[in-house]
Amino acid sequence: MKEMLEKTVEYALKLGADYADIRVEKVATREITACKGIIEKAVSGVDSGAAMRVLVNGAWGYASTSSITLESLKESFERAVKMARVNSEKLPEHERIKLADVKNVEDTVRIKVRKSLNAMDISEKISFILEVDKVIRDHSPKIVSTDIRYGDMVGKKILLTSEGTFIVMDVSRAYISMTAIAKEGARIQSYRTRIGGKGGFEKIERGDPVSEAKRAASKAVEMLKAKPAPSGRFTVIADPLHIGVFAHEALGHACEADLVTSGQSIVAGKLGEQIGSEVVTIYDDSTVDFWGSEKYDDEGVPTRKRVLIENGILKEYITNRESAAKLGVEPNGGGRAMNYNYAPIVRMSNTYVAPGDYSFEELIEDIKYGIYVKDSRGGQVDPAMGTFQFNAQEAYLIEKGEITTPLLDVSLSGLTLETLKNIDAVGKDLKLSIGFCGKGGQYVPVGTGGPHVRIKEVVVGGMR
Amino acid sequence: MRVLDACKKAVKYAEQLGVDECEAFASYYKVTNIEIEKMHIKSAYTRSIGGIGVRVVKDRKVGFSYTNTVHMRNIKKAVEDALSIANTRKPDERWRNLPSPERYPVVRKLYDKGVKSLESDRLVEMALEMIDTAKDVNKKVASMSGSVVAGYSVKAIVNSQGIECIDRGTVIGGGLYVISRDGGDVGVGYDFDVKRTLREFDHIEPSKSASEISMKHLGKRKIEGGKMTIVLHPFAVADLLSNIFAPEIQGDRAYKKQTPYADRIGEKVASGKLTIIDDGTYSGGYASAKFDAEGVPTKRTVIISRGRLMNFIYNSYWANVVGKESTGNAVRKTALGNDYSVEPTVGISNLIVKPSKYSLDEMISDIKNGLYCITLLGSHTANPETGTFSVVAYVAFKIENGEIAYPVKQAMIAGKLPELLLKNVDVVGSEVRMVYNVITPHISFRNVTVSC
Structure with missing residues (x-):
């Protein structure tokens, strides 16, 4: 051969x-x-x-x-x-x-x-x-x-x-x-x-x-x-599977270097800047033993752990060989193709929020009225504007620090750069989940995850 | 090997192996794709995709297998694999038989040799014209992405009940997503056109419109949430209908009680202003064809007539289960070109919302406080079992005192689609757009929760 x-x-x-x-x-x-x-x-x-x-x-x-x-x-x-x-x-x-x-x-x-x-x-x-x-x-x-x-x-x-x-x-x-x-x-x-x-x-x-x-x-x-969810801005606790979709949709896509170099990303030109609160660290890691990993990408570049945000500071983009040349950096193995009918384009692998040091009780105890969102059927983002939507498969009302009423299907929305700054506490657990991500008509296996995370001022698209 | 020959050989071989019934579906696609990025052409592709899928039935046990290489050796292996899968299964008591031959309808404007013979140079020219058009109408264009795609397909089906059919088709499409910048402000706009013939296709108008929308989308303001009238652009209507309504009218899901419309035939389930039809015979329709994915003639099926639920859609298997005729809605749902690799299931052909007589201006002129939504984010995360959705109206404009006032910074809309279609429809518009396989005008809904 x-x-x-x-x-x-x-x-x-x-x-x-x-x-x-x-x-x-x-x-x-x-x-x-x-x-x-x-x-x-x-x-x-x-x-x-x-x-x-x-x-x-x-x-x-x-x-x-x-x-x-x-x-x-x-x-x-x-x-x-x-x-x-x-x-x-x-x-x-x-x-x-x-x-x-x-x-x-x-x-x-x-x-x-x-x-x-x-x-x-x-x-x-x-x-x-x-x-x-x-x-x-x-x-x-x-x-x-x-x-x-x-x-x-x-x-x-x-x-x-x-x-x-x-x-x-x-x-x-x-x-x-x-x-x-x-x-x-x-x-x-x-x-x-x-x-x-x-x-x-x-x-x-x-x-x-x-x-x-x-x-x-x-x-x-x-x-x-479940009852219809309220609508408006709330403090939200996202579980590991839900925050994974946030890491993937809201930040991950914007860090894809093909979007960065073509003027379609909200984080273009912001390397080294504080774009999130200090408690936020997000990785895209193709080296862990998980669903979205590969040793080499489809251009033959060895993959590695990419630090997208560390303590709120934007550190690097996900690159293939073409975008890496434009940015003058070493490619980090982000060129993936769905199958032989498609060319490799810049893709994520396993994207997750790094754990912090809050227990679940500490995250929730001060919330007077908020929403606890769990798992997700997915989401979507416009990386140029940073507008994102992600669905919660399961949601509950939080009242006076307690989880109370289950809520009907609900989604959250926000602007990436605002929301990253509104994350004010990160839990110490960590869980990853499997999924498929679509871009340019190509679906590839990706992992998403993180710990429980608290976010202020998130728009909840409820029905009442 | 030609697709029809491949099918005949597969069926013949299966019969030699002693199966009760066999069906072979073969397809071949040639697609040329010019991609636009920033202000230039990013890449040019040509793809040839094809293969054959074989369904065999033995003692009411069904098996399916496929190969994308149509050499006799691989076709034989696919038949053998399908049979061995069938043998591992229990008999399906609901199995009746594969469909039999029937007369096919005449469906116009499905194939254009002008599209088939388009050279890649001409497609590149079109893409450049799209870029120039977008730049000309709007000096704040900062970037764009998009594509021009021309495709040719041929499909053949042969089964042991005597069906033997072949048809070819073409499609040409072009779409542009334009980003405008003004200082730190970003506006986006998207528009496209897709047609089956070159004569009907227009790549200039959508480029202009995408660019205009992106410019008008600059200067977004925060708005107050609450209940208001929303006007959905055909893009937004199509997005919700294809993600939520389309699965809900499938006869298989109705039988399995996986849709809110189950057991409700004859009931009023929607506003009297709504008539919705599934029509596989629509002239020049994106999903139109003479026959469906198992060789049954396509049909025109009224789903909702002035608010009343009339029919579900079926393929031959589920039609047999409930004792009805197939509505010609067998589809092989998959990524572009790989349709040979999946068994036929049930799905819409072209979903058509019957237009009324109100222009967009007339629809808006009556609204004191409302939202005009062009594109949505996240409709694919809606729940078709319950019909609930919670999506972002991300290219949306505030309507104040009968006029489009300004673009909005952040807005979500949420609801249960079946309830909205029943209780909240305000006006159905007059101008229809073919948004791939959903053909619809604007529709406005009263009293929808908007979250900001």
Whole structure:
């Protein structure tokens, strides 16, 4: 394989490319869904293909193909070079792309797997899914429906660059999401829990799926009693899963260097400035043993822990080779692609708020009237304005330091730079959660998390 | 290998293996994408994506598998894998059969060879024209991002009940997100156009409009929250309908009691001002086609007629479960181009909100205190089971005394969509926009909670 890929890259250089790389992938996926004791979907399949990328006179050209033969790869490189030439003719001199220098890497990255997802029979996965489905339904007669979704992917990714990097990486991830739907009279509530990891099926077993299934069921039933949330500005306590979405949406996206260099980020030009309160430290760490980590990014750059904010001071951005060159810094491995149909762009890995030293009781005791938000179905941000929205899957009123009434689905909103300054206390716990992040049509696995955190003056989008 | 041949071979091989039924779906997409960043073209892509998905049925047990490489060896493996999955499952007592051949409707403006044969140079030119247009209307433009995309697709379906169909389509779209700056103040605007034919596509007008919105979005002010009338732009309507309403009208979800509309056919569930139709045969519609994702003819299905719930949408499986006809709403939901990799489920084709006779100006002129929301943040986090949403109206303007007054700094709107559609609809507008597969005018709602 390596020899064939080298030939195609040499061919691209001969066609006039100044830089060329090729990524080849073969990934098997399985997806199983269940509802109320019935398997609704069981799918397995294989996707394989190659992505070609070239720089001609500082302009990018891309092509992809599902046919991995010497002839087809060469033909794709011809298309990529043609696209780059068209693009290059119209590009102003100061916008020509340079890539930050990197050391060439030759490496094979294996993932430790105890219970192989390929070797495990699909019938075993099906019985497991039916088991958690039953756990949810057995919890209460108020559970009227379930939605269980299991997915895994196993395969290999190869990267070869014209500079001499050659990396072979294993792919192995599995996840399950379990939704319980409860009904009482005309009221319906749903609650979703998720488990997953990088590795084999053991990553799901270690997440204690049975108790997570029970938790989904009991929360769905509990939230039937939820009342509409108040609207306006409140002091909010965010749990680890919720604050993770904040770290990701509100700050993480704004720290993506492609947005910074193109004038689309609220934190552009603010390195070294105090942009948050002194208790705030936020990392994006691709080196922890978690869902969103990779040893190398899809440009072959070794990843590392990026300190986005330390004690409120903006320290660094997440970069790929292109944006690192523009900023004059060393790339830190942020170039990720969803699959061979897409080019790597700047992405997060596992983004989380670093723990502080408050206990939960200390965080909550002084709040006269506030809101406790937990977990999230996700959020969205406009990084240029710093306006964000994130959903709370579960919320409660806080009255005189006590958690009281459960609240119906609610979301929070704010402006990144205001909200970072309004974080006034950080808890000492830490928890991470799995998710997928979408940007430019590409979905990649990311982790988010943190401790319990107290934020003042957050806009709560309630119904009353 | 051509897609129809690939399907025929897959079905034939499955029959040789002794399955009761088999369906093969193959698709091929060619997409050229020019990306805009800052004030120039960032990159140019061309992508070819395709593959085949095979569904087999043996003793009422269903299995599905796919491959994106249409060599006979891989097609055979996909058929074998689908059969081995089927064998691990329990018989599905609800299984009836795969759909049978029927006559397909004539649907116009789905394919344009002008789009298929567009050269990347012309797309690059269009992108440059978009950039120049945006810069010309507004001197405060600081940055932008966007794209021009031209796509060609061909899809084929063959099943053992005799369905054998193939169709091709084209789509061309262009969108621009413009950022304007004035000192430390940032304004943003977005607009786009997407069409099936080149003649109908306009890349200039949306570039102009995005740039104008971003300029008008400068000088935002804080406003007081409270209950007020909100006017939703077609972008915002489409965002809420596709994230909340679309799943709620699925027949499978209704059967499983996962929607507030379950068991309510014939009841008044929305304002009498609302008529909503699912129409896969809409001429030039983004999601229009002759047949759905399992080869059933597309149809026009009235969902809500003057407020009354008339129908849910079905694919053939769920139609069989409830003893109805498929409404031609089988879809293969996935990222662009990978539709061969998923089994057909139920989903909207084009969702059409019937327009009324009021222009936007007329809608606004009656409002003393209100909010005009163009784009929302976070609709995807709404809860379709309950219909609750809590989103940011992030490009929004204050309406005062019948006029658009100024852009607002921060505002959230929240509610339960089914309740809003029933109790709060004020006016349905007259000018419709095709926002991908939701075709809708402006709609205004009274008495909505705005949080600031």
